[in-house]
Amino acid sequence: MLGTTVILAFRAINRHKLRSFLTTLGIIIGVAAVVTMVTLGNGATAAVREQISSLGANVLQLRPGQGFGRGGGGPRPPDFKPADLTAIENQLTGVRAVAPVVQSSGTAIYEGNNWSTTVYGTTSAYSEVQQWKVQDGRLFLPDEEEAGKSVCIIGNTVRTNLFQGAEPVGKRMRIKGVSCQVVGVLATRGQGGFGDQDDVVVMPIKFVQRRFTGDRDISQIMVAVDDAYDSATVQSSLEELMRERRKIKAGDQDNFNVFDTKQISDTLTGTTTILTQIVGAVAAISLLVGGIGIMNIMLVSVTERTREIGIRLAIGAVAREVLMQFLVEAIVLSCLGGLIGLFLALIASVAIAPLMQVPFLFDVKVNAIAFLFSAAIGVVFGYFPARRAAALNPIDALRHE
Amino acid sequence: MSVNPIISLRGVTKVYGEGPTAFQALKGVDLDIQQGDFVAVMGPSGSGKSTTMNILGCLDVPTGGTYLFKGHHVETLDRDQRALLRRRYLGFVFQGFNLLSRTTALENVELPLLYRGEDKKLRYDMGMAALDKVGLKDWWDHTPAELSGGQQQRVAIARAIVTQPDVLVADEPTGNLDSQRSIEIMELLTDLNRNSGITVLMVTHEPDMAAYARTIVHFRDGLVESIEEGVKA
Ligand SMILES: Nc1ncnc2c1ncn2[C@@H]1O[C@H](COP(=O)(O)OP(=O)(O)OP(=O)(O)O)[C@@H](O)[C@H]1O
Ligand SMILES: [Mg+2]
Numbered sequence: 001m002l003g004t005t006v007i008l009a010f011r012a013i014n015r016h017k018l019r020s021f022l023t024t025l026g027i028i029i030g031v032a033a034v035v036t037m038v039t040l041g042n043g044a045t046a047a048v049r050e051q052i053s054s055l056g057a058n059v060l061q062l063r064p065g066q067g068f069g070r071g072g073g074g075p076r077p078p079d080f081k082p083a084d085l086t087a088i089e090n091q092l093t094g095v096r097a098v099a100p101v102v103q104s105s106g107t108a109i110y111e112g113n114n115w116s117t118t119v120y121g122t123t124s125a126y127s128e129v130q131q132w133k134v135q136d137g138r139l140f141l142p143d144e145e146e147a148g149k150s151v152c153i154i155g156n157t158v159r160t161n162l163f164q165g166a167e168p169v170g171k172r173m174r175i176k177g178v179s180c181q182v183v184g185v186l187a188t189r190g191q192g193g194f195g196d197q198d199d200v201v202v203m204p205i206k207f208v209q210r211r212f213t214g215d216r217d218i219s220q221i222m223v224a225v226d227d228a229y230d231s232a233t234v235q236s237s238l239e240e241l242m243r244e245r246r247k248i249k250a251g252d253q254d255n256f257n258v259f260d261t262k263q264i265s266d267t268l269t270g271t272t273t274i275l276t277q278i279v280g281a282v283a284a285i286s287l288l289v290g291g292i293g294i295m296n297i298m299l300v301s302v303t304e305r306t307r308e309i310g311i312r313l314a315i316g317a318v319a320r321e322v323l324m325q326f327l328v329e330a331i332v333l334s335c336l337g338g339l340i341g342l343f344l345a346l347i348a349s350v351a352i353a354p355l356m357q358v359p360f361l362f363d364v365k366v367n368a369i370a371f372l373f374s375a376a377i378g379v380v381f382g383y384f385p386a387r388r389a390a391a392l393n394p395i396d397a398l399r400h401e
Numbered sequence: 402m403s404v405n406p407i408i409s410l411r412g413v414t415k416v417y418g419e420g421p422t423a424f425q426a427l428k429g430v431d432l433d434i435q436q437g438d439f440v441a442v443m444g445p446s447g448s449g450k451s452t453t454m455n456i457l458g459c460l461d462v463p464t465g466g467t468y469l470f471k472g473h474h475v476e477t478l479d480r481d482q483r484a485l486l487r488r489r490y491l492g493f494v495f496q497g498f499n500l501l502s503r504t505t506a507l508e509n510v511e512l513p514l515l516y517r518g519e520d521k522k523l524r525y526d527m528g529m530a531a532l533d534k535v536g537l538k539d540w541w542d543h544t545p546a547e548l549s550g551g552q553q554q555r556v557a558i559a560r561a562i563v564t565q566p567d568v569l570v571a572d573e574p575t576g577n578l579d580s581q582r583s584i585e586i587m588e589l590l591t592d593l594n595r596n597s598g599i600t601v602l603m604v605t606h607e608p609d610m611a612a613y614a615r616t617i618v619h620f621r622d623g624l625v626e627s628i629e630e631g632v633k634a
Pocket of ligand 1: 447
C-alpha cells in the first residue's frame with residue numbers, strides 16, 4: 001500500500017509541476033533564510049571572538065589614570081616605574097606573563113617611502129601576552145633587549161607600505177630619524193576592535209625609552225592571567241598591589257585603572273549571540289510563513305482536486321490511501337524544498353561571508369534542524385488538508401466542480 | 402427469474418439533508434437484479450435514478466431499508482468496507498467521464514489495479530487488454546485532453562472493466578455524446594454484457610439507448626413505477 005501511494009504521490013507531483021514548485025517555494029525561501037542567517041551570524045560571532053582573542057586572551061591592561069571617561073582635571077597621574085613591573089612579576093600569583101609597553105608615534109622611512117605608524121616599545125614577553133607570532137625572521141634576542149639595541153619587528157601593513165614587494169628582514173629602515181634593523185615580520189592579525197593591528201613597529205622597550213621618550217617610565221603594563229586562575233581575583237590583587245605601591249590611602253580613588261579584556265570579550269560575544277538569535281528568530285518566522293504557504297496551496301489543491309479524490313474513492317481507494325497520498329506528496333515536497341533551501345543557503349553563505357569579512361562556518365546542527373523542521377511542516381500542514389480530502393463522500397467529491 | 406439475485410433492494414429510502422430542508426429522494430424502493438442482466442433505468446429528472454445507482458454502486462448508503470449485494474448487507478458496512486466492495490466487484494462509468502486529467506489513458510485504466518496492489522507487469526498487460534477491448538489500444542499514451550468525448554468514455558469503460566467486475570454501473574454514459582458515439586458505447590456495453598458476463602446497470606433518458614437493455618426499470622417520484630422486458634430480452 002505504501003508503494004502504491006508513493007507512486008501516486010510522485011505522479012501527482014510530476015503532473016503538476018507549477019503547483020509543486022509553488023508549494024516548495026515557501027519552504028525553500030524559509031529554510032534558505034534561516035540557515036543563511038544563522039550561519040552568517042555564527043560566523044560573525046566567531047569573527048568577533050577571533051578579534052577579541054587577538055587582543056590577547058584574558059589580559060589585564062594596567063594604565064595610569066582613572067580609566068575611560070573618568071577623572072577630570074588635576075595633574076596627570078604618574079606612569080609606572082620598572083620597579084612596578086618587577087613587583088608584579090614577583091609578587092602577583094596567577095600571572096602567566098607580564099609585558100611593559102611604551103607607545104610613541106612616528107614616521108618610518110625606507111628608500112624614499114614614508115609611513116606614519118605607531119612604535120611599541122616592549123619586551124619579548126609581549127608576544128606571549130598578546131599571542132603574537134612572528135611570520136618571518138625572529139623575536140628580539142635577550143641581549144638586544146638588555147642593551148636596547150636598534151632592532152625592530154614590523155607589522156604587515158608597515159611591510160606593505162614601506163617595503164612594497166621587497167623582503168624587509170635584515171634591511172635597515174629609519175624610524176623617527178633613527179636607523180634600525182628589521183629582524184622580523186608579525187603574522188597578520190587583521191582589523192581588531194581597536195584599529196589596524198598590523199600597523200605597528202615593535203622595538204625593545206629600552207631603546208624606545210632611551211631614544212624617544214627620554215625616561216624609564218612605562219605607560220602601560222599588560223598582565224596575562226594564567227588560565228588556571230580567575231581573572232577577577234588576579235585583577236583585585238593587582239589593584240591591591242598598585243594601591244600599595246602608589247601609596248593611595250584608604251578611601252582615596254585609584255590613580256590607575258585595570259581593564260580586563262575578558263569583559264569586552266564577554267560583552268561582545270553576548271551581543272553577537274543575541275543578534276544571531278534575533279536574526280534567527282526573524283528567519284524562523286519566514287520558515288513558518290513558508291509552512292503556512294504549503295498548507296494554503298495544499299488546501300487549494302485539495303479543493304481543486306476534489307473531483308480527482310472522488311474518482312479515486314469511487315474506483316475503490318480507501319480513505320487511508322488517499323490520505324497517505326497527500327501526506328507523501330506534502331512530505332516529499334517539503335523535504336525537497338528543505339534540501340534545495342539548504343543548498344541555496346550553502347551557496348549564499350559561502351558567497352556573502354567574505355563580503356561581511358566573517359568566516360564561513362558550516363553548522364551541521366543548524367542544517368539538520370532546519371531540514372527536520374521543514375519535513376515536520378510538510379507532515380503537519382500536509383496532514384490537515386489531506387484529512388479533509390480523505391473524509392469526503394465520493395459522491396459529493398465527484399459532484400464538485 | 403432465478404432465485405438468487407445479485408442485487409436486492411427492500412424498502413430502500415433516501416433522505417437528503419435534515420430538518421425543514423430535508424428531502425426524501427427515495428420513498429421505499431424494492432428491486433431485484435439478476436446476475437448477467439442488462440438493466441436500463443429510466444424516468445423523469447429528479448425521480449431518484451442517480452440516487453438509486455449510487456446506492457447500488459455502494460457509493461452511498463440508504464437512509465432506510467436493506468440492500469443485499471452478493472449476500473453482503475451493504476447498509477451495515479462502513480466506508481472502507483464499501484470501498485473494498487467497489488474495488489472487487491464494481492466498475493463505474495459516469496456521464497462526465499471522470500478521467501484524471503494530465504494522465505495517459507493507460508495510467509487511468511491502470512489506476513484501479515494500483516489500488517488492488519497489482520504489480521507493474523500485470524497492470525500493463527491488463528490495462529492494455531482493457532484498452533484493446535474498447536478499441537483504443539493505439540491511444541494508450543494520450544491524455545484525456547487529446548481524446549474525443551467518445552474516446553474518453555471508452556477509456557472510462559476500460560477503467561471500469563479492467564478489474565473484471567461483476568457489475569458495471571453507468572449513470573447516463575451517453576449523456577454527453579452524439580448519437581453515433583452513443584451507439585458505439587451501447588454496442589460496447591452490450592458486448593461486455595453478452596461476452597464477459599458483466600451485469601450492466603445503466604441510467605438513460607433515451608429510449609433508443611434503453612432499447613439495448615434486457616430489463617427496463619421506470620422510476621417516478623422516488624419509487625419504482627414499473628419494470629418491463631426490453632426488446633433485446
Ligand atoms: N446531495 C443531495 N442533496 C440534496 N438533494 C439531493 C442530493 N442529490 C439528489 N438530491 C435530490 O434528490 C432528488 C433525486 O435526485 P437524483 O439525482 O437521484 O435524480 P435523477 O433521477 O438522477 O435525475 P436526473 O435525471 O436529472 O439525473 C432530486 O430532487 C435532487 O434534487
Ligand atoms: Mg441523475
